[in-house]
Amino acid sequence: MTTSSSPLLAHHFDDLDQQHQAATAGMWAFLATEVLLFGGLFAGYAVYRNWYGDVWTAASQKLDMPLGAVNTVVLLFSSFTMVLAVRAAEEGNRLQLLRHMAATILLGTVFLAIKGSEYAHKIESNLMPGTTFRWDGPASDQGPAELFFSYYFAMTGTHAVHMVIGMIVMIVLWLRIAFDRRSALNPQPIEIIGLYWHFVDVNWVFLFPLLYLIDRSPLR
Amino acid sequence: MRHRGTLITDAMVLATLLLLLAISILASRYSLGIWSSIVALGIAAMKAGLIVWYFMHLRDETTMIRLFAVAGLSGLAVMLLLLTADYRDRKPASSADTLTSYGTSSVTRQVN
Numbered sequence: 001m002t003t004s005s006s007p008l009l010a011h012h013f014d015d016l017d018q019q020h021q022a023a024t025a026g027m028w029a030f031l032a033t034e035v036l037l038f039g040g041l042f043a044g045y046a047v048y049r050n051w052y053g054d055v056w057t058a059a060s061q062k063l064d065m066p067l068g069a070v071n072t073v074v075l076l077f078s079s080f081t082m083v084l085a086v087r088a089a090e091e092g093n094r095l096q097l098l099r100h101m102a103a104t105i106l107l108g109t110v111f112l113a114i115k116g117s118e119y120a121h122k123i124e125s126n127l128m129p130g131t132t133f134r135w136d137g138p139a140s141d142q143g144p145a146e147l148f149f150s151y152y153f154a155m156t157g158t159h160a161v162h163m164v165i166g167m168i169v170m171i172v173l174w175l176r177i178a179f180d181r182r183s184a185l186n187p188q189p190i191e192i193i194g195l196y197w198h199f200v201d202v203n204w205v206f207l208f209p210l211l212y213l214i215d216r217s218p219l220r
Numbered sequence: 221m222r223h224r225g226t227l228i229t230d231a232m233v234l235a236t237l238l239l240l241l242a243i244s245i246l247a248s249r250y251s252l253g254i255w256s257s258i259v260a261l262g263i264a265a266m267k268a269g270l271i272v273w274y275f276m277h278l279r280d281e282t283t284m285i286r287l288f289a290v291a292g293l294s295g296l297a298v299m300l301l302l303l304t305a306d307y308r309d310r311k312p313a314s315s316a317d318t319l320t321s322y323g324t325s326s327v328t329r330q331v332n
Contacts, residue, residue: 024281025288032292039296043303051312065245072241080234083275087227191277198276202268209260213248 008186023188027195034162038203041155045210048151052144058137059148060214062127064118068212071114072204078107079201086194089187094177097184101174104197108167115160122149129153152211159207162200169193225274233274240267 006016013019049056081103088096126134127149135145170193177184244263252259273279278289 021282021285024285028285028288029291032288032295035292035296036299039299043300046300047303047307050307069241069245073238076234076237076241079271079275080230083230084227086277195276198271201275202271205267205271206261206264209244209248209264213244213260215251215256216245216248217251218249 008188020188020191023192024195027192031195031199034199038155038158041151041158042206042210045151045155048144048147049210049214052147055137055141055144056148057215058141059135059145060211061216062122062125063152063212064121065212065216067114067118068208071111072208074107074111074114075201075204078104078111079198081107082194082197086187086190089184089190092185094181094184097190098174098178101170101177101190105167105170105174108163108170112160112163115156119153122153155207155211159200159203162203166193166197166200169196225279230274233270237267237270240270 008019009016010019013022081100085097085100085104088094088100122128123132126132129146129150133142133146133149135142137145173189173193240263244260247259247263248256250256272289276289278286281289
């Protein structure tokens, strides 16, 4: 696989292995910047969770944990179908590749639909930060409670935007592979978008416990 | 690029991820004080590690790629450390005075 005569080899690389290394390192470098982007939100979360722990625990109860858990399962499965897609791409199995990519996109859509319904419910319950926000509690808790929901919408919203971007890229790749048989021969784009998609999943793996699972003990 | 690991391996990783999710939900039902956070983040870190090692194929990559992968987290760790050092010595804003909600409430709003 390290031949220097493969049609997949761009002219400025010595061999396929070097080409793969370059692409992979590039994507990981980008993911590093993404870690810092979300890291900023996590850092702010850490401070305010520490300062307003009680109110934040109460605010977290308002989130639909079962729905959040379902969404986590959906994303974990979408990562699995992405793994299958990458396998298919590397084996040159075009139909399997299209199938698994479609499954990944579909699962992503399910996630966004569930998220959308959660958001709609929050807005209806006057828990959207802004002029309509109303927290059931003493006046001193209003600010911290609104802060929790600001972080909820900011963190899950940024995550959702990242998902949409990933899905758009996947749809474009899917169409290209579906209508241009030759593009199915190059597994690299699939590997790269796979890395991005798994990162989005890792992100949610942290978001879910931090936002939904602060304290779910039955006595509350 | 051919990757090591069979389909069975990937399926087992998925099963482990789902199991860890179940454990984290179960653990959240117990009030363990600071340990609740430690357990939750610990499980999340394990899940992240599994995804990065197996699904993102870090298992098959060179040291250079692994360093790239770790770079982001390392940078973040440094930032969080510095942030902690700073915020340890700050007091939280005393709620009603400086952290005003923009929403309406049945109680009269505090004015800054």
